Amino acid sequence: MNWVNAVVQGILLGGLYALFATGLSILFGVVRVVNLAHGDFAVLAAYLALVVVTTTHLHPLLTLLIVVPLFGVLGYFGQRLVIQKSLDVSPVTTLLVSFGLSVVIQNALLVAFSADSHSFDVGHLISASVQVTPQLSIAVVSVMIFLSAVLLLIGLQLFLSGTALGRQIRASADDQEAARIAGVDTHHVFGIAAAIAFASVAIAGVALGIYSSFDPSAGPPRLIYAFEAVIIGGVGSLWGTLVGGIVLGVAQTLGSQIDPSSGVLAGHLVFLALLALRPQGLVRARLAA
């Protein structure tokens, strides 16, 4: 029965990874940028939420109302002022600039908040769980995070396929030049895509703080898990990120079940095995983003 528990927990953990992976997937799918500071921005969002909680005593979930729009704005202007500028130099420059920012954010957080780890106090919610069978209990928080990943993906799907702006984003992702000829302001569209990516990163950061804990160096592992979820699921597929996240989460919890210290390693090995056997990913890309 412990195995069933491990699989269920792994699936729910996959929701958290999908939250992280969505932003990475969108930014790469539309703007062709791999943001190596992705995980660090999530941790930055978590610290921002922490500051809001300690100063205003808001409920951690309510900080989303502040942090998410703020990160959306940060994403839009970050794209237009920094990412676009470095993209004009070369794609390699963008990658390296994001890596530099990753180191800067980590160390700035270290200076500002010390290396202590933090988590959000969500009151009775953290211990609330549903006892399915004697061996299997499902934490309400995990389910909420999983459902928010699903809702985010449904929302994005509807936005990209159903709205004019969504179509412009898909067009720009497909062929930037052609979209521009057709009258799309691609720089603005890229800014919107980056805003969505950063807003989702902020949600992921707060979710991380509720689900477990964060410290200044928590970013890089989240980036790696998000990346593995994207590649496992298939580059360019939105729902693939959820599938990839679930595969990675189950691999990690099953790995820990076999040997408590090798969960992360098991996740990496499953990723490398799938990269060797199925480099195109598990889910075929249909949307550009």
Next chain:
Amino acid sequence: MAKDAEQKAVTQGSIRVTRSRRPAWWGVIGAAILLALLATLPFVVYADVTDALVNVFILLVVASMWNLLAGYCGLISVGQQAYIGSGAYTVLILAQNGINPFVAIPAAILVSAILSIPVSFLVFRLRAEYFAIGTWVVGEVFFLGVARFKSLGGGTGRALPGLALMDPALRGAITYWSALVVTAAALLGTYLLLRSRMGLDLTAIRDNELAARSVGVRVSTAQRVVYVVSAAGCGAAGAIIIISQLNVLASAIFSVNWSAKMIFISLIGGLGTIEGPILGTAIYFAIQQTLAQVGAWYLILLGLLAVVIAMYLPRGLWGAISSRLHLQVFPVGYWLHNSPAPRSIPSPSGGGQGGGQ
């Protein structure tokens, strides 16, 4: 070698082709004198100077190896620490079996190179942008794999046996000479690789991969060779690290901070030139020494400096210097001279002057 090439200048019609705009023999003589001077240092200065220089050499080697990969192949690796670590642990395992650590350095190079071959087939499946994180995963897998072995110190670290009874002054001097030899070999190896036919391929890939592919450059072969060479150099650096520190901690030797150092040094000095990492290492070391007391601040400053330079001086500080002064220490490109007129024009195909056009 530069002098040979200088004399072997091809004469085609009225155009003379040379390796550099100015005669480069002074560079060779200067490098030889510098090497000789550096080699005598353990007799002249106190051990703290040579110990510091060992650290500089390590940084220079890993940055040069990263730069070879990034600057010439466009392969951004964030996982070269995998090979630094495998080099260090090769020395540890051999020393645990009674082999002198200094003798084990070539084995460290070999093991890192061999390990990189199967890895290359895996990570090369990832497109350029995702290659970076893919190599990072490989670095993590190497770390988590090694940390599982109790005999290798697990998560707590392990002392290097075999050197404890050696006279500290002699040990320090031999460590320094080993580091010097590894550094000289890394730079000379890079130089010779870039001057070879494959160097021309690499320069073409650096300037435009698609165009290179279309004129018949075997891009993935060239990239794989460079990936293996880079791993070998990082393995050598790892061997020097464990010998100079006399112990090894898996989380430190496999730390992604090594990649941060390589990247910052190369970005500041200049991508795609041999001279760039040398200048970058000097600047990095100066900043590190000045700001080491204020902890994390030096990494913040270096990170910001690297970001600004990457965005506004894409060829780094050395690129900015050499394009203004036409200065090259390691000439790897070609220059066309209109003879008899002494005027010279940069070659459109060589693309080597000061890091390309």
